[in-house]
Amino acid sequence: MKENIVYFDNSATSWPKPKEVLESIKYFIDEIGGSPGRSGHRMSIEASRLVEETREVIGEFFNYDDTSRIVFTKNITEALNVCIFSLLKPGDHVITSSIEHNSVMRPLRFLEKKGLDISTIYCSPKGDINVSDIEKNINNNTKLVILTHASNVLGTILPIEKVAEITYKYKIPFVIDCAQTAGSIPVNINLKKYKNCIITFTGHKSMLGPTGTGGMCIGEDVELMPIIFGGTGSKSDKDIQPDFLPDYLESGTLNVMGLAGLKAAVSYLLKIGLNNIRNHEKLLLSKFIEGASEIKNVIIYGSKDPETQVGLISFNFKNINSSTAGLILDKKYSIMCRIGLHCNPNAHKVIGTFPEGTIRFSFSYFNSLEEINYSINALNEMSKIK
Amino acid sequence: MMSGVITFYSSQQVMKAEKILKKYNYEELLIPGPREISPNCGVAICFDYNKAEEIKELFKKEKILYENIYYYPEAKKISKWF
Known part of the structure; x- marks a missing residue:
């Protein structure tokens, strides 16, 4: 067929x-198998190593070496939800565009009913935005700017580099939805400089990895909050969530099989x-x-x-x-x-x-x-x- | 001979630490975290306690977050096995 x-x-x-994706998943299933960050035996340790190597490859891909601030989620929708629900509360103001995906708009509309104020920047039918419209809409209450890097309907690439500069100047977190760009075009945001930015990504589209993988690279100036709490394999003597990254935002056993595939996929992208x-x-x-x-x-x-x-x-x-x-x-x-x-x-x-x-x-x-x-x-x- | 143990909050930091220790050719072994010392991360790293100060400096330079470094006589028994 x-x-x-x-x-x-x-x-x-x-x-x-890429064929390497399946090989890597198979290798994990057949040879590694263990639970990352949980037990102390060699199969568990090997799974932890695999997860960390995946973070390193993702870090190389997005040019960000702080692997503690690279957090895995099950897809980009989850990463965007973590950002939105962490950074916004009733009464806050957010700036977004008129061509955003429902993974951004639905959580924002949900919060709007509870008193969130949303400014939607006009986007032309060609898919362009006027960057100055973002600056014009910033007020004392603006707690987040969230934009797609490229429209999933039109494909138009938005000028995120300029938005990063503006938001950095005003010290406002800027979340970039790279669902359609990561793996297809470079994401030229230097997180070491633009510490207010978060790059969110999904593994199964242009990154060529398996479904069930995604995550975010979090700039140092942004603090997020978990939307899922639970076991992390760390601070197990306490029944409160550990406060350090990545564990803070990674409760429950990770999709190591998927991450094995993602690691191979991103290595392939780097090779090509x-x-x-x-x-x-x-x-x-x-x-x-x-x-x-x-x-x-x-x-x-x-x-x-x-x-x-x-x-x-x-x-x-x-x-x-x-x-x-x-x-x-x-x-x-x-x-x-x-x-x-x-x-x-x-x-x-x-x-x-x-x-x-x-x-x-x-x-x-x-x-x-x-x-x-x-x-x-x-x-x-x-x-x-x- | 291994005579110390380094404990960590997160297994992610253990992986980073292991990589750095290997890179600088330090004797190291990942072991199940000794419960009597720390209930934190599932894995700890045994090492030669005589190198404790050097390793502290190295971790500082490489931004490795660890919980603590202990003298750990049990590590000597472990050394005999590996």
Whole structure:
């Protein structure tokens, strides 16, 4: 079944994974097995070593050597929730954008009902924001700025470096949602300088790791609070949560099997080099835009500029709705993609595709130009359906 | 000969400490944390107590957080096994 699959749903979960990922998971299951940070025997110690090595690889990847402040969560949604619920309380003010994913908007809306004040920075249909709008909205009560690094609907890359500078100047925590960028483009935030920033990431998208992995790199000036309390293997004589990182935010046995896979995946990214990955995905995107732009009945959304966009793109047909298109792409052409609202109603309101949604193609290092050409032919045929 | 033990709050710091001690060629062995000394982290590191001051300095330089360093006669028995 896998033979003829064209997988363009990498922004949801990437596939395939580098072969090293499975090998590393298998090695953990077969040879290591133990519980990290709990028991004192060699299998447990080896599991602890594996977890720490994963932190080191993540640290190398994000250019942050303070491994104590690299905390693992089950995905980026959990990391974002920890940040939001740690840093905001009723009466506080938060600044975000109009294209945020529900992993940011839902916790914020929940807190809004309890008295949180939200400023939403306008984002154009191309996906741009005006950075000065952030500074204009800062007030004495602003306790957090939270932004996506790149939109999961449009792919547009936001200028997080400039936002880091502004928030650093005002000493306001800045949380960056790197779900669509980590592993695809560099996250150029120097946490040693911008100590007010937190980079959140997920393992299973462009980082090419397994599902169930994610986390955050926490700048030194930001203090977070757990949303899950429990066993950590440390300070076991006390029934109160230990107050040091990473244990403070890592209750319960970690997903070591997943982290074994993540370690291999990130090592693979470091070996290939983000520049090579970025160039390949950019090439795929530009060829897709070039081909699809010429098809009558296809509308492409966003900036249509591969330089300012990660390797994902939203489009629609004028002659068939997105659900039908998704079905045909799967059943007739074996092209896997995601249709609908992509857990992001706000971005679709910005580009005028709410509530119908769009068809989203998202590419990875493992896709080829041949697959792009094949998909353009498919779109061409589909555009003629009456 | 190993005659001391270093205890830690977090196993994460044990892993960092082990790596540094190996890097500087110190004799070290990870052992189940001695309950009579510290109820904290599950793992502690046995070492040569004569090197205690050097290691304290090293940990300070490398920003390794540990709980305490103890003279630990039991470590001599451990030494005979490994």
